[in-house]
Amino acid sequence: MLVVELNKKYLIGFKIIMFLISIPFVVDAYEICITGSYVNKYGHEYTPEGPTRGFYSYLIQKIVFAMFFIWLGTFGSKEKSHVDPNDK
Secondary structure (H helix, E strand, C coil), rough: CCCEECCHHHHHHHHHHHHHHHHHHHHHHHHHHHHHECCCCCCCEEEECCCCCCHHHHHHHHHHHHHHHHHHCCCCEEEEECCEEECC
């Protein structure tokens, strides 16, 4: 898994930003699950009963991006184990 190591002074800010970035993806995935469909930028509506797999691929894409940024905001970021004395 991807782990980001940061100086302690940047760590909490990084985690907050990752959570903020994940919010639109979480909201989109939630709305798709609740409504059971989504409309793309061309105005085509996709549902699970549709002839293509567009609905599921779009839903999975939103969930994957949300989980990636949530991962970076929780366990995917940690304090540097070796701090360079010249790094300020």
